[in-house]
Every structure is written in C-alpha cells, then in structure tokens.
Amino acid sequence: MKQMLSILGSTGSIGTQTLDVARRLGMRVCALAANRNVAMLENQIREWKPQLVAVFDLDAAKKLRIAVADTPVRVVQGMEGLCEAASIACADVVCNSVVGMVGLRPTLAAIAAKKDVALANKETLVAGGALVMKAAREAGVHILPVDSEHSAIFQCLQGCPEKKALGRLILTASGGPFFGKTREELVSVTPEQALKHPNWNMGAKVTIDSATLMNKGLEITEAFWLFDVAPEQIDVVVHRESIVHSMVEYADHSVLAQLGVPDMRIPIQYALTWPQRFPSPVEPLDFIKCGALHFSQPDEETFQCLRACKRALLRGGLASTAANGANEEAVRLFLDRKISFLQIGELVMQAMEHQPDAEIASVEDILNADQAARAFVRQKAKV
Numbered sequence: 001m002k003q004m005l006s007i008l009g010s011t012g013s014i015g016t017q018t019l020d021v022a023r024r025l026g027m028r029v030c031a032l033a034a035n036r037n038v039a040m041l042e043n044q045i046r047e048w049k050p051q052l053v054a055v056f057d058l059d060a061a062k063k064l065r066i067a068v069a070d071t072p073v074r075v076v077q078g079m080e081g082l083c084e085a086a087s088i089a090c091a092d093v094v095c096n097s098v099v100g101m102v103g104l105r106p107t108l109a110a111i112a113a114k115k116d117v118a119l120a121n122k123e124t125l126v127a128g129g130a131l132v133m134k135a136a137r138e139a140g141v142h143i144l145p146v147d148s149e150h151s152a153i154f155q156c157l158q159g160c161p162e163k164k165a166l167g168r169l170i171l172t173a174s175g176g177p178f179f180g181k182t183r184e185e186l187v188s189v190t191p192e193q194a195l196k197h198p199n200w201n202m203g204a205k206v207t208i209d210s211a212t213l214m215n216k217g218l219e220i221t222e223a224f225w226l227f228d229v230a231p232e233q234i235d236v237v238v239h240r241e242s243i244v245h246s247m248v249e250y251a252d253h254s255v256l257a258q259l260g261v262p263d264m265r266i267p268i269q270y271a272l273t274w275p276q277r278f279p280s281p282v283e284p285l286d287f288i289k290c291g292a293l294h295f296s297q298p299d300e301e302t303f304q305c306l307r308a309c310k311r312a313l314l315r316g317g318l319a320s321t322a323a324n325g326a327n328e329e330a331v332r333l334f335l336d337r338k339i340s341f342l343q344i345g346e347l348v349m350q351a352m353e354h355q356p357d358a359e360i361a362s363v364e365d366i367l368n369a370d371q372a373a374r375a376f377v378r379q380k381a382k383v
Helices: 013-025 038-048 058-067 078-086 101-112 122-139 148-156 204-212 214-227 265-273 304-315 319-335 341-354 363-381
Strands: 004-008 028-034 052-055 074-077 093-096 116-119 143-145 166-173 234-238 244-250 255-259
Touching (some): 004 013, 004 078, 004 101, 013 028, 013 093, 028 038, 028 078, 038 052, 052 078, 058 074, 074 078, 093 101, 093 265, 101 116, 101 319, 101 363, 116 122, 116 265, 122 143, 122 214, 122 319, 122 363, 143 148, 143 214, 143 265, 148 166, 148 214, 148 244, 148 255, 148 265, 166 214, 204 319, 204 341, 214 234, 214 304, 214 341, 304 341, 319 363, 341 363
Parallel strands (some): 004 093, 052 074, 093 116, 166 234
Antiparallel strands (some): 166 244, 244 255
C-alpha cells in the first residue's frame, strides 16, 4: 500500500474525501494544493503537517503564509507551485483532483517525476490524452482512475489480461436532475435547479456537467485514453439509481459490473491501495433496499454536450480540447447567469466544430486551442 501522498485539490469534494480515506488507512501526506480556501488549508496543514503547500491564487497564498507562519510548512504559489507539489520527491502517489484544465501541467509534472497518479481530473485526459498517456508509458508509471465510472471499469478489467477478449465498455450515467425533460422544459432552468444532483455531492462545475451530460461526454473521451479502446466500443446508459457504476462486456457477451452505494470513497480508496483491497467506511450495498435497477438511453438531442464530445472524439486532434475549454467557459457563464442552460450544449458544439483539424504536438497546442475555444464562447455569448 502506498504510504505518502501529494493531494492536489485538497479542499474540494474529492480532496477532502481522499484525506478521509488516508486518515482511516494511516497514510501520510507530504504535500497539499488548493486554489484559495485558506481557512480549510490551514486546518489541513495543522492536522497533516505536510512539507509543502501550493496555493494557486496569489493573494490567498500570501494570507496562508501569514496564517501558518508558526509552522515549518513551505507555501508556494501559482502553476509553478502546483507543479512542484505534483513532483515532490517524498510522494509515492499524486492525487490530482483539481477541476479544469489547470490539472494538465501538474499531471505531466508528476509523470515526469515518475509518480503514479490517482486521477480525478477529467480534463487532463480529455484535452491532452495523447501527450499524457505517451508520457506515462515512457516513464513507466500508472494512471489510476478515481472517477467512479472509470474505477468500475478498471476493477472489472482486472481479471481480463487479454485485450482481444474485450467487447464494450458501458458507462452509466445518473441522468442528473433533468432526466426525462424536454428542451422546452429546460429553457428557463436556473443554476440552483441545475446544482441539485439526485445522488452525488460534488462541486459546482462537476454538478453542472452532470446536468448537461457533459460529464459523460468527458468520461467517454477519458475511457478512450485510459483503456485504449476504439470509440465505438464505448457506450453510455442512464442508470438513475447510481448503484451500477459501470460495466464491461466481453467477447463472449458476458458482462461484469461493479456495484456499490454512491460514495466516492470506494473508488478513491481503490486507486490508493490497488492492487490490494482494504475495509472501507462505506456502508455495504443492501440489495433488498435498493430494489429494482433501471437503464435507459441517453437523450443526445436535448443534451447536446454528450453528442458534441462523441463527435470530437471521432475527429481526434484538438477537437476534444476545444469542446472541453468551451464547456468550462460556458459553465462559468451559466453560473454567473449570463447564458441559459441550453446554451451550454449549443456553445460546446459550435466551438468544437469551429476548431480546425490539427494534431497535438505539444502542451502549447493544447493550451492555445483551449483559450481559443473559451474566447469563441465569450464572443458568441456577447460577454
């Protein structure tokens, strides 16, 4: 079992649950990183006593230095600090749970330092999957999925070493708060309504992505890179109960599924302890209580983000980067009440189609396409 962790995004939903898992397993933390939550970071520093803490926001970094001046912790800042936390020598594994494109460079920094990465940052693989997976192969490190869906697939694949035996990967989607709604019913959706997820407690951006089904589009792209399958081998089904976290169908049409209560500490713990398993604080699944399980087809006409991500994956190159960047900008504008809910999917599709066909040769290519997509969204939204 890995003993020493560096946790990026330690004040977010995944980060705090990772610390809970580490606390229960007796793991130690040598580095923490967050955006700007100084109060929570200070509490984490005093409990975990890390060597290094990175704060992305420069003003917040200054405040934290003052708050923890009585401790030996070193506080660094910005992207450079985030990459230093990701590559710190003492870490056995780097847990990357930051939200958005900001997670790409730290992931590459961790890989360059030959660290295994427990990855909860979808955007790293969506925007830069070709570079990231190539770097991981060359460094001989593991990318261990933390998302519940990819963890489920990862677990189901453990008994199947032969790729030729693989048929399909079947990702499950909760459907978010608006399952079954028509476009007409979604015209006046508010951020408050979109943030009410029926099953999971997540951050704002991830929750909106669930409401638009963008999260499932991102996960299709992520699965493509993680498991080295063809796009046509990845399917999505809506499963409202969030008990079946994903499935793998094999060549003989046998299907293996990973089931459990909707608690992120299960996939987090598996990523940190793989290939071993340990007792967890999560309650066992009671089949009598959960009763019937339902599955249905996702509505790609109403929820255009999913369709846009599928098209982007088939196009290849920087198309997925553009879709991801456009979505991040559109979600921000929606939360700021500057665009409507339905405009998120429309803008993601338009930005993806506007991106010229181009292969990814460098991190700069990714960052430039990302910024261009964000600018496209702002221009179309007239903000």
